[in-house]
Amino acid sequence: MTFMxxxxxxxxxxxxxxxxxxxxxxxxxxxxxxxxxxxxxxxxHRRAVAIDPKVSIATVYRTLRLFEDAGIVxxxxxxxxxxxxESASRTHHDHIIDIESGQVIEFCDSxxxxxQKKIALKHGFVLTGxxxxxxxxxxxxxxxxx
Amino acid sequence: MTFMxxxxxxxxxxxxxxxxxxxxxxxxxxxxxxxxxxxxxxxxHRRAVAIDPKVSIATVYRTLRLFEDAGIVxxxxxxxxxxxxESASRTHHDHIIDIESGQVIEFCDSxxxxxQKKIALKHGFVLTGxxxxxxxxxxxxxxxxx
DNA sequence: CTACATGCAAACCGTTTGCCCACTT
DNA sequence: AAGTGGGCAAACGGTTTGCATGTAG
Numbered sequence: 001m002t003f004m005x006x007x008x009x010x011x012x013x014x015x016x017x018x019x020x021x022x023x024x025x026x027x028x029x030x031x032x033x034x035x036x037x038x039x040x041x042x043x044x045h046r047r048a049v050a051i052d053p054k055v056s057i058a059t060v061y062r063t064l065r066l067f068e069d070a071g072i073v074x075x076x077x078x079x080x081x082x083x084x085x086e087s088a089s090r091t092h093h094d095h096i097i098d099i100e101s102g103q104v105i106e107f108c109d110s111x112x113x114x115x116q117k118k119i120a121l122k123h124g125f126v127l128t129g130x131x132x133x134x135x136x137x138x139x140x141x142x143x144x145x146x
Numbered sequence: 147m148t149f150m151x152x153x154x155x156x157x158x159x160x161x162x163x164x165x166x167x168x169x170x171x172x173x174x175x176x177x178x179x180x181x182x183x184x185x186x187x188x189x190x191h192r193r194a195v196a197i198d199p200k201v202s203i204a205t206v207y208r209t210l211r212l213f214e215d216a217g218i219v220x221x222x223x224x225x226x227x228x229x230x231x232e233s234a235s236r237t238h239h240d241h242i243i244d245i246e247s248g249q250v251i252e253f254c255d256s257x258x259x260x261x262q263k264k265i266a267l268k269h270g271f272v273l274t275g276x277x278x279x280x281x282x283x284x285x286x287x288x289x290x291x292x
Numbered sequence: 293c294t295a296c297a298t299g300c301a302a303a304c305c306g307t308t309t310g311c312c313c314a315c316t317t
Numbered sequence: 318a319a320g321t322g323g324g325c326a327a328a329c330g331g332t333t334t335g336c337a338t339g340t341a342g
Contacts (some may be wrong), residue, residue, distance in 0.1 A: 020341055022297060041331080056299050061332060063297095077223060081307095082331065096269055105269055112261050116280055119258075123242055123251055125282030131225075132278045134262055136271030166316060168322060187306080202324050207307060209322095227332090228306065 009033060009089060010072055017070050027052045028063045032073055038084040038104055078104070078133070094132040101138075155179060155235060156218055163216050173198045174209045178219055184230040184241075184250050224250065224279065240278040247284075 010029035014021055031039075031047045039047065041060055048055040064085055067073040076084040078097060094112075096105040112132070120127040156175035160167055177185075177193045185193065187206055194201040210231055213219040222230040224243055240258075242251040258278070266273040 020296065022341070024298070054298090058300075058333080059298055065333095077225065079223065096266060096271055098271070099274055105271075107265060107269060109261065109265055112258055112265075115255065115258050115261075116278075119253060119255055120242060120280050120282045121285075123253060124285050125242055125244070125251075125280070126285055127280055127282045128245055129281040130279065131281070132262075133276065134266050134271070134273055135275040135277070136266045136273045139267075139270050139272055166321065168316070170323070200323090204308080204325075205323055208309095211308095 010067070010087065013070070013072050013089075014067075019066065019070070023052065024048075024055050024059050025063055025066075027055055028060060029067075032067070032085065032087050035086070038076055038078070038086050040080075040082045040084045042082075044085065094134070096134045096136060099135050099137060156213070156233065159216070159218050160213075165212065165216070169198065170194075170201050170205050171209050171212075173201055174206060175213075178213070178231065178233050181232070184222055184224070184232050186226075186228045186230050188228075190231065224248075240280075242280045242282060244284055245281050 010033050011021065011026060014025065014029065019025070027048050028044065030051065031044055035044075035047070041057070041064065044064070045055065045057045045060045048060060064073060064075070064083075068075050068085075072088055073085045074088050076086070076095075078084055078095070091108070092113075093106040093108040096107060097103070098105070116130050116132075117127050156179050157167065157172060160171065160175065165171070173194050174190065176197065177190055181190075181193070187203070187210065190210070191201065191203050191206045194206060210219060210221070210229075214221050214231075218234055219231045220234050222232070222241070224230055224241070226248070237254070239252040239254040242253060243249070244251070262276050262278075263273050
């Protein structure tokens with residue numbers, strides 16, 4: 001297969017869902033695909049424009065909603081009043097937010113995941129999703145000692 | 147001048163923090179205090195106006211921020227793009243959100259709380275807070291009267 | 293060629309704020 | 318009487334949308 005534009009796994013997902021693939025969507029897909037953090041719309045737009053200046057912020061909004069509805073990306077709300085995104089193809093994880101630096105650490109704990117399912121069931125619900133964020137302070141060396 | 151509004155536990159907290167107690171703040175405190183759900187600003191305003199029509203929405207915003215900063219209320223973001231509040235004096239709990247009706251159910255699970263603390267520690271953090279929301283669909287088998 | 297996607301700017305919506313008057317202390 | 322709080326409406330910031338044009342299929 002020829003490589004005119006860089007092909008991403010998201011591209012394939014889009015095609016599989018039958019959505020029309022424009023250059024903008026390809027660029028945004030590539031940005032998401034090659035990000036290992038949780039960029040917000042503005043940042044995604046910035047990264048997209050670096051690849052192709054023709055991408056407008058409105059298209060970023062529209063495309064991310066499209067991707068989200070298609071289950072291609074996951075939208076987060078870390079409490080900054082701005083949506084943050086990451087590829088849904090990344091393995092599931094939750095987040096620890098450093099309340100001092102704002103840094104985001106990822107983790108996954110299957111025991112908690114199991115418990116959540118059970119709790120939901122106990123209350124008469126089928127779990128369709130969850131959000132768990134731990135907020136904390138980094139432990140200093142002297143804290144560890146005591 | 148007039149002292150027509152009843153005294154609430156939040157009132158006392160406010161006084162303890164040395165904040166000036168106006169009629170509006172008392173009304174809003176009373177609304178929060180007597181709510182066992184998670185009303186948003188508009189709903190709090192509605193309830194406040196029912197007690198005293200003189201309360202403006204701007205004051206509701208200002209007062210709730212004040213209360214939040216003072217640790218008197220807890221602000222939630224259940225993903226509707228609107229802040230929801232509840233009294234901080236209520237015992238700790240997390241939430242299950244019915245993705246179909248938006249209804250909010252409260253629960254508390256000490257096993258998960260323990261695990262969260264451990265996970266944070268494992269990653270070098272002291273847990274200072276957490277947010278956990280389970281999203282799910284009601285399992286309906288008996289309440290099907292239509 | 294047609295239907296859908298994009299760019300632009302205006303509209304939107306929850307929230308914040310400036311200004312000036314009212315009220316608490 | 319001094320100074321904070323409230324009401325109103327305008328400002329704000331992130332997000333959505335109407336319209337005319339561009340483009341994938």
